[in-house]
Amino acid sequence: MEFPTSFERKSTCPLFGQLERQDEFCDITIKCGTWAKQFHRCLLAESIFFKTLFGQKEFLENQTGIVNIQIGDQDTLEQALMFLYDINPSLNMENISIMLELAEFLFISTLKSFCVKWLNKLTITEHNFWLVLRLRSIYDFSVPSLDVYIDENLVELIAKIEMLEIDNQSVDYILTNKQLSYVGMDLKFDFLMRWTKHDAGKRMKYFDNLLCHIDLLQLSDSMNEKAKCDKFFNYGYMFPKHSIRLVDRFIAIIFKVTVNNVNIELMIVFDEHSKEWHKVESHTSCALKFDYFFDMSDEETIYHV
Structure with a gap:
């Protein structure tokens, strides 16, 4: 048998061609609003979401051959699915949130890794800081450059209402990091109270442990009085x-x-x-x-x- 001495692998080879032609071998249809496109069931099964779906014959999707996904827009959804064909998505600050949401929803761990790697290559600025901070809090991943930016700008950041969206681990980092000792204890304690009250139903359980990181003896008289008069905490x-x-x-x-x-x-x-x-x-x-x-x-x- 003759064979070429070299070749260039083009994605998933014949499957990608079938996908472009939308021929009969594409055996499952994905819909998002008015958009619809056929894909290969065998490749989509690399996603735990689809693997579970296809394994349950009683689901309506297995009878109709159509799966409706109402997350994001058709372009971002198609890019997420094409990732299973070894086609990397084109990420930007406008679609990164939806791409991460799709990665979580579809249980495509490698797509999440791709998104996190892209975020870690960003230069953190005042323009993208809040979005990256929110995504880290939601999806629980590390962006070291984000912590560096916080270290350098905490006095300005801590007064922003957007800062109240961070998770308890980020608050713990702010209160315990010795490099942030330049931030006054009044500011830290005031932030802790505001952060807790912002979502008290979920955050009161963290308050006592986080309070242990506040040196109460460093608080000013005015902050002491403010805390004593705060009926919300009753401390x-x-x-x-x-x-x-x-x-x-x-x-x-x-x-x-x-x-x-x-x-x-x-x-x-x-x-x-x-x-x-x-x-x-x-x-x-x-x-x-x-x-x-x-x-x-x-x-x-x-x-x-």
Whole structure:
């Protein structure tokens, strides 16, 4: 048998030609609005969505041979499906959101990887920052250049309403990253409160853990008062400024506070190495009460342990 010494592979070879001709070997029709096109069932099955669909004979789509997908526009959908024919999509800031949504909906992991790789090649600017940040929060992927941009511009960004859309992991990053120590504690705490209230139903469960990263003793008097008066949280343990003077003699503070109408005791421990206060899960019964005093006005007990 004669054979060529070299050749150029053209996508999926004969299948791609069949697709262009829309001949009888294209055995499944994909519709989006008024647009419709026939594809190969065997190639679409590389998508877990289609593989599952084709495996369930009772589904109407298997009887009609037509699958309706109402996500995005016909051009983006066609590019997503052509990815299964080894044709890479042409991505831009206008279609990247829909392409990622299709990758998730159709369970095409390699298409998602392609989109993330494209995003990681972007130079992050004020014009694309918010979109990339939102996509990262929704689809859970890493864009290191995005964190660099946040590090360099957090003071300006933290005041923007769009910043309230970030996920809890991004908030944790902002509050714990030592490189962001140039951002004042008032700004961080105010942002934490605004972020939590923006979607309280889903975010209140994160509030206590995120609050542990706020050095309450660094808060200004005005921010203390703002927190005490915020009925939404009902947190009454904002530290009085005079507590700072206790560091030389006392290394633990136990506050008696009311949280959501429940009386609890909150232990704050001073780390002499980092010179920071930390909230810990404990009880007064665990403290050695060698030396303490009780402040009737603030209802707090200070222990030397």
